[in-house]
Amino acid sequence: MTEHLTVVEHPLVQHKLTLMREKDTSTKTFRQLLREIAHLLAYEVTRELPMTTKTIDTPLCPMDAPMIEGKKLALISILRAGNGLLDGILDLVPAARVGFVGLYRDPETLQPVKYYFKVPDALEERITIVVDPMLATGNSSAAAIDMLKEAGAKNIRFLCLLAAPEGVARMKEAHPDVPIVTASLDDHLNDHGYIVPGLGDAGDRMYGTK
Incomplete structure (x- = not known):
């Protein structure tokens, strides 16, 4: 994935x-749709996983068949909404x-505050x-x-449902090495930091909470 931003227009x-x-x-219905759309976005974000081959026996003959190479993927959910895509x-x-x-956004400053962090080992190899x-x-x-890089992660991709231009620009400035995959680049943020539309x-x- 070479582009910083990929919009999945399927x-x-x-x-x-x-x-x-x-x-x-x-x-x-919202929850079910989010799960379904996650399947389709996952197809895109995993498109260029490294591959190797494994010798197997089919019912007809041996063959060298493709397999994903390396350690298992690490999926990191930003709580709580990330769990729907996860x-x-x-x-x-x-x-x-x-x-x-676990991060929450301070409603006054819009800055993130950490309250939980638990990730798999060997992130540098995943x-x-x-x-x-x-x-x-x-x-x-x-x-x-930032936290994941401090924990050793080197090959990171970001998957979201919606992106605002402001968020894409912020991520490109902070982490130009992290490609973003999204279903839509929306118009702008409102005064409360919500994506519009x-x-x-x-x-x-x-x-179902408020």
């Missing part, structure tokens, strides 16, 4: 995203190692995929990646 992704944006979509990716990559970064549905100001995402607060819509 028709299924865009259709499901439209349903998620609608304000009357139920919590149950669940969908784990459907496809069930053997991945999983970590969590491809690390960080997931959070919303890339808004980019402050929390940049802070989470967006879909509201992803965590609240996933879990």
